[in-house]
Amino acid sequence: MKTLRRQALELLLCPDPNAKAAGVRALPVEGELGLAEQIPEPPGAAAIPGRPPRPELVPHTSLPKRSMRTPEGRAALLHALAHIEFNAINLALDAAWRFEGLPEDFYRDWLQVAREEALHFELLRDHIGTLGFAYGDFPAHDALWEMARKTSHDVLARIALVPRTLEARGLDASPPIKAKLVGAGDARAGEILDIILRDEIGHVAIGNRWYRWLCGERGLDPETTYARLAAVHGAPRLRGPFNVAARRAAGFTDAELASLDTTPARDATATPPVKTHLARKLQTR
Numbered sequence: 385m386k387t388l389r390r391q392a393l394e395l396l397l398c399p400d401p402n403a404k405a406a407g408v409r410a411l412p413v414e415g416e417l418g419l420a421e422q423i424p425e426p427p428g429a430a431a432i433p434g435r436p437p438r439p440e441l442v443p444h445t446s447l448p449k450r451s452m453r454t455p456e457g458r459a460a461l462l463h464a465l466a467h468i469e470f471n472a473i474n475l476a477l478d479a480a481w482r483f484e485g486l487p488e489d490f491y492r493d494w495l496q497v498a499r500e501e502a503l504h505f506e507l508l509r510d511h512i513g514t515l516g517f518a519y520g521d522f523p524a525h526d527a528l529w530e531m532a533r534k535t536s537h538d539v540l541a542r543i544a545l546v547p548r549t550l551e552a553r554g555l556d557a558s559p560p561i562k563a564k565l566v567g568a569g570d571a572r573a574g575e576i577l578d579i580i581l582r583d584e585i586g587h588v589a590i591g592n593r594w595y596r597w598l599c600g601e602r603g604l605d606p607e608t609t610y611a612r613l614a615a616v617h618g619a620p621r622l623r624g625p626f627n628v629a630a631r632r633a634a635g636f637t638d639a640e641l642a643s644l645d646t647t648p649a650r651d652a653t654a655t656p657p658v659k660t661h662l663a664r665k666l667q668t669r
Contacts, residue, residue, distance in 0.1 A: 387418025388495060389481050396477040397426065399434035401470055401519055402509075405502040408473055417491050423481060433474035433529065438520035439467060447523060452568040459517040461565070462573060465580075466508035467524040468554075472501040475532055475546055483539040493590045500583045507576045514572075534617045540598045544613045547591025553622070554584045555630035585634045592635035607639060621645065 386394070391411060398404040426432070447464075450457035476498035480491050509519050528550055535542040558581040566574040599606045613619070624646040631641060 385416065387421055388412070388415045389418040389421060389491060390423055392477045392495065392498070393423055393426070393481040396474055396481060397431060397434040399436050401436055401505070404434070404470075404473060405505050405509075408477070408498045408502040409506075411495060411499065413492075413496070417488060419488060419491070422484075433471075433478070435470075435474075436520060439463070439522060439524040441526050442523045444525040444527060447525065452564055455515045456517070458565060458568055458570055458573065459512050459515040460522045461561070462508055462512050462515075463517065463519065463522040464524065466505055466512060466519050468528065469501050469505040469508060469580075470519070471526075471528045472551070473498055473505060474529070476501055478532060478536075479539075479542065482536065483542070486539070490594060493594070497587050497590060500587070504576075504580050504583065507579065511572055511576060531617070531619070540595070540602065540604075540609075541613050541617060543591050543595045543598060544610055545617055545619050547588055548595055548610075549614070549619050549622070551584065551591070552588045552631065552634065552636075555581065555588060555634060556625065556627045558584070558630075559627060581630065585630055588631075588634035607643075 388411060391407075395404055395407045395411075398407065448460075450460045452458055452461070476494045479494040480498065483490075512519060512521075528546070531545055531550060532542070535545055558577055562574045562577040562581075565577070595610075596606055599609055622644060624644065626641075626644055626646070628641055
C-alpha cells in the first residue's frame with residue numbers, strides 16, 4: 385500500500401479539484417506515513433500543484449468588484465473563498481509531503497488540516513452551485529501559492545508565513561465578510577463561514593505550535609525570527625482591524641498581539657485574497 389505521504393504528493397499533483405477534495409477526504413486517519421521514505425521532487429515540478437485550466441489566474445488588480453445585491457456578486461465572493469480553500473488543500477498536502485525528518489504528529493496534523501480544507505472547498509463549491517455557478521467560472525489569483533513557492537526550501541519559513549500570517553488573516557476577515565453575505569440574504573453562506581472560522585482557528589493553532597517547536601529545535605527566538613523571515617520573504621504588512629479573540633484562541637501570545645499594526649486597512653474588503661478568508665485572507669494568504 386502507498387504511504388500517506390506518497391498519497392499526499394499524488395493528490396497534490398491531481399489537477400481535478402473535485403477528485404482532489406474527495407481523495408483527501410478519503411485519506412485514512414490512521415495509516416502508514418512513510419517517515420523513512422525518500423520521495424523525490426517529481427519531474428517537471430512546475431506541475432505542483434495540480435490545478436484545472438479554470439479558473440483563469442490573473443493579477444489581483446485585475447479582479448473586478450461585484451455587488452453583493454446580485455447572485456453573481458455573491459457567487460464571485462464565494463468563488464474567491466473556494467479558490468482559497470483549494471489552495472489551502474494543496475498547501476497542507478505540500479507540507480505533509482515536502483518536509484522530511486519531522487515528528488509523526490507534524491504530518492498527521494497537516495493531513496487533518498487538508499481533510500478539513502477539502503470539506504470547506506466542497507461546502508463552498510456546492511453552495512456556489514445553488515446560485516447557478518461553478519468553481520472555475522470566475523477569475524482568481526495565485527498570491528497564496530506564491531508564498532508557498534518562496535518558502536519551499538525551509539519548513540520554518542513556510543510555517544511562519546503561511547498558516548501564521550496569510551491564513552491567520554482569515555480569522556480577522558471572516559466576521560465582516562459573513563456580515564456582508566448574511567446582510568445580502570445569504571444565511572447558508574454565513575453558516576459555512578462559521579464552520580470555516582471554527583476550523584481555521586485550529587489550523588492557525590497548529591501553525592503556531594509547530595512554529596514554536598521548530599524555533600526551539602533551532603535555538604531561535606520566535607518573535608525576532610518571525611520579523612526576520614517576514615522581511616526576507618516579503619510577507620504582507622498586517623493591518624487592523626484584527627479578530628483578537630480568535631487570534632488568542634489560535635495561540636498567538638499577548639506580545640504578538642500587542643505588536644500588530646492596528647491602523648485600519650484602507651479597504652479591508654478590496655485588498656487582494658491570499659487564503660485568509662477575506663479581507664486579507666481574501667485579499668492581501
